[in-house]
Amino acid sequence: xxxxxxxxxxxxxxxxxxxxxxxxxxxxxxxxxxxxxxxxxxxxxxxxxxxxxxxxxxxxxxxxxxxxxxxxxxxxxxxxxxxxxxxxxxxxxxxxxxxxxxxxxxxxxxxxxxxxxxxxxxxxxxxxxxxxx
Numbered sequence: 001x002x003x004x005x006x007x008x009x010x011x012x013x014x015x016x017x018x019x020x021x022x023x024x025x026x027x028x029x030x031x032x033x034x035x036x037x038x039x040x041x042x043x044x045x046x047x048x049x050x051x052x053x054x055x056x057x058x059x060x061x062x063x064x065x066x067x068x069x070x071x072x073x074x075x076x077x078x079x080x081x082x083x084x085x086x087x088x089x090x091x092x093x094x095x096x097x098x099x100x101x102x103x104x105x106x107x108x109x110x111x112x113x114x115x116x117x118x119x120x121x122x123x124x125x126x127x128x129x130x131x132x133x
Contacts, residue, residue, distance in 0.1 A: 091106070
């Protein structure tokens with residue numbers, strides 16, 4: 001059986017409580033290879049294939065820093081995002097199992113993005129709880 005890849009990969013980041021989505025521009029469109037930045041239903045700009053940030057308006061505080069943090073280590077950012085927010089930064093679904101909460105993303109997104117989806121150590125507990133899920 002082949003790998004199931006997301007038809008339109010999206011990465012969710014959260015900056016000071018505001019959700020932001022990063023998505024690839026269509027390969028046959030005007031901006032192939034660019035990453036579009038959308039937040040609060042608004043188009044905020046794009047990142048070009050050579051790494052230039054081209055905002056369409058002044059970006060809100062903390063967004064540039066969060067983008068830099070994400071780009072520095074996408075896997076670490078995804079794990080931290082999932083653990084901090086309780087949902088997957090790739091698909092936006094709630095993390096509902098102990099394994100997914102531990103990893104910060106679910107098994108389908110792990111497969112789609114080529115990431116490990118490891119079982120937590122037996123002694124690991126979901127933060128803020130004393131029981132397993």
